[in-house]
Amino acid sequence: MTTSDLIEAKLYEPLSGSRVRCHVCPWRCDIGPGKLGVCRMRHNRDGVLYSLNYGLVSSIAADPIEKKPLFHFYPATQCFSLGSYGCNFHCIHCQNWSISCTEPRGGGPSQLLAPDVAVELARRHGCAGLSWTYNEPTIWFEYTYDCARLARQQGLYTVYVTNGFITTEALDEIGPYLDAFRVDIKGFSDSLYRDLARVVRWREVLEAARRAKTKWDMHVEVVTNVIPTMNDDEEQLRGIAHWVREELGELTPWHVTRFHPQYRLTRLPPTPVETLETAGRIGREEGLRFVYVGNVPGHGSESTHCYSCGQLLIKRYGYDTRVQGLKGSACSRCGAEAGVRNSTARKAPA
Numbered sequence: 001m002t003t004s005d006l007i008e009a010k011l012y013e014p015l016s017g018s019r020v021r022c023h024v025c026p027w028r029c030d031i032g033p034g035k036l037g038v039c040r041m042r043h044n045r046d047g048v049l050y051s052l053n054y055g056l057v058s059s060i061a062a063d064p065i066e067k068k069p070l071f072h073f074y075p076a077t078q079c080f081s082l083g084s085y086g087c088n089f090h091c092i093h094c095q096n097w098s099i100s101c102t103e104p105r106g107g108g109p110s111q112l113l114a115p116d117v118a119v120e121l122a123r124r125h126g127c128a129g130l131s132w133t134y135n136e137p138t139i140w141f142e143y144t145y146d147c148a149r150l151a152r153q154q155g156l157y158t159v160y161v162t163n164g165f166i167t168t169e170a171l172d173e174i175g176p177y178l179d180a181f182r183v184d185i186k187g188f189s190d191s192l193y194r195d196l197a198r199v200v201r202w203r204e205v206l207e208a209a210r211r212a213k214t215k216w217d218m219h220v221e222v223v224t225n226v227i228p229t230m231n232d233d234e235e236q237l238r239g240i241a242h243w244v245r246e247e248l249g250e251l252t253p254w255h256v257t258r259f260h261p262q263y264r265l266t267r268l269p270p271t272p273v274e275t276l277e278t279a280g281r282i283g284r285e286e287g288l289r290f291v292y293v294g295n296v297p298g299h300g301s302e303s304t305h306c307y308s309c310g311q312l313l314i315k316r317y318g319y320d321t322r323v324q325g326l327k328g329s330a331c332s333r334c335g336a337e338a339g340v341r342n343s344t345a346r347k348a349p350a
């Protein structure tokens with residue numbers, strides 16, 4: 001690859017007057033000639049839509065899979081993690097704002113990494129799989145698609161760490177090659193998504209998470225960053241937990257993580273640990289078997305215990321992870337299913 005490579009976008013349609021409509025995320029931007037989509041990474045040049053960030057890597061690391069966080073998916077493995085630039089949300093508390101709220105080359109150092117090189121690097125670093133993370137994966141959809149196909153051919157797992165704002169068409173395109181969908185459900189109200197992320201059609205996130213699970217049998221884990229006064233009320237927390245239990249199932253891990261003031265949301269304090277523990281209680285009351293308090297190092301809920309007999313299944317301290325009480329995906333003592341996935345084998349699409 002060279003810096004001059006431009007890749008024609010997938011999933012767009014031509015409109016009259018050299019306009020185009022992008023169908024990767026639910027914004028479904030109608031983009032005039034010479035203009036960019038909301039994510040600022042897709043450009044209409046004379047009626048052809050191009051991806052501006054194909055292979056353009058802003059961030060790269062071999063991370064513990066627990067850092068995504070994914071707690072029930074290949075525990076204790078290393079995951080080759082790649083990020084680019086741009087996002088389709090504009091969250092006022094974004095911890096990666098320097099790469100998500102920028103032009104393609106405006107966010108600092110970057111390198112071009114062809115998909116085969118990315119997969120080779122993952123193998124060379126002893127990683128069991130790849131993830132697209134740090135910025136929103138759909139924003140370099142074509143690249144993640146090409147990488148995921150190659151990775152799966154070579155027996156590596158594939159992970160989206162996502163806000164879930166992806167169309168059915170895009171999800172179905174990459175679905176056969178994606179093993180895990182680590183999705184944010186940021187709140188459970190129109191006002192929360194509007195005020196936090198400048199997004200109205202937030203329920204498309206729920207539809208994508210449900211489809212990832214039910215049609216594509218991806219492993220799904222949910223994160224909610226609990227922010228004082230914005231989404232820490234019982235109604236929203238119970239709404240999320242109830243929805244996850246009903247639509248994704250009781251074994252779906254729910255991570256309730258601590259907010260730290262940053263970017264444009266510095267007026268609020270960090271989330272009190274008691275608030276996170278209340279969220280955990282609400283999750284369990286709603287029937288979720290695995291609720292984890294996140295961003296609180298050393299918190300007692302980091303480890304995984306069997307909900308049936310109490311045996312320690314996976315011991316965690318920070319990113320130090322020991323699998324010790326599992327037989328396959330279930331408790332080795334009583335056999336209760338824990339929903340831990342260690343295989344890329346999946347059911348046929350529904």
Ligand code: SF4
Nearest residue numbers: 022025028029037039
């Ligand atoms: S991916 Fe970008 S251009 Fe396409 S619909 Fe979403 S925000 Fe618009």
